[in-house]
Amino acid sequence: MATPSPVDKWVEQVRAGDVRAISRGITAIENNSPEAEELLRRLFPATGQSWLVGVTGAPGTGKSTLVDRLAAYYRRQQQTVGIIAVDPSSPFTGGAILGDRVRMQGHATDAGIFIRSMATRGFLGGLARSTADVALLLDAAGKQQILIETVGVGQDEVDIVRLADCTLVVLVPGQGDEVQALKAGLMEIGDVFVLNKSDRDGADRFEQQLKAMLSLSPERDGWRPPVVRTVATENKGTEELAAAVAGYRQWVEQSGRRHAQKVSNWKQRLLELIGSRLLDRVVGQGLGEKGLEELAAQVAERKKDPYSVVNEVLARAGLK
């Protein structure tokens, strides 16, 4: 009889949705520990069941409030929910989730919802990779709806959103968001646009502008991203938003586009995995952050050229 591996029990616990086992898994992922890889390898066959919604937008647009509303909505539909808040500038698990402690506590005692924020950004990056792995873990733990909140400001965030099955771009009236959204490249990644804070002045005008802008951008295989108006603080528009997401899901699944989307996502993720594995081997374990800095200083001072440095580093890692 084969000896049971120490991860056997862990795998089982995660599959059963055990909160402590999931948390331990996330910590292992964040620490990039070899345990995490074994755990994920074992869990992988059980994944692919959940629907991942990425929620992005400029700081303060109401993403956390919306995520909370959507989560509560899905819970009412008897669906289990996982929430990953990436690098939140406003605390998620800490009390502002949502500016409503009572509701927060409600979530805290609800075993059907798991909330975690991720803020560790190692010197090698990799935030997108660890977020993707945490999403897989929650998928294996049986969470049917996974919501990922990320501030839409950088490449890291765009990479994170690209792993979602459906991306919500949150915009608010005023503040020249039209321009902001265009600049940040958010218009291309939205499957559904959320016009939050539509209790504010200028919501009508902004909605028209947004729709006009969207009608100018090319249709993507027959999908025209809808615009949904919400007032997250008052829980207005939540159902309409959930319906828009469900509509997108139905379209993706019926159009046969889901498989192609998955393949393209995995292609991207495999590249990331290979890249991060190599980076880790060459720089993380080899050179270290300090070594990298020293070499960078030598290049900056023109004591060495960057090309020879790279050759040297690769040779040291046995890659050249």
Ligand SMILES: Nc1nc2c(ncn2[C@@H]2O[C@H](COP(=O)(O)OP(=O)(O)OP(=O)(O)O)[C@@H](O)[C@H]2O)c(=O)[nH]1
């Ligand atoms: N008037 C109004 N205020 C809102 C609405 N939705 C959220 N807010 C408020 O906007 C502020 C920011 O909300 P959050 O949900 O923390 O926004 P966020 O996008 O998650 O913020 P970051 O994570 O910091 O980027 C809070 O004070 C909310 O109460 C809305 O629909 N109308």
Ligand SMILES: [Mg+2]
């Ligand atoms: Mg937030």
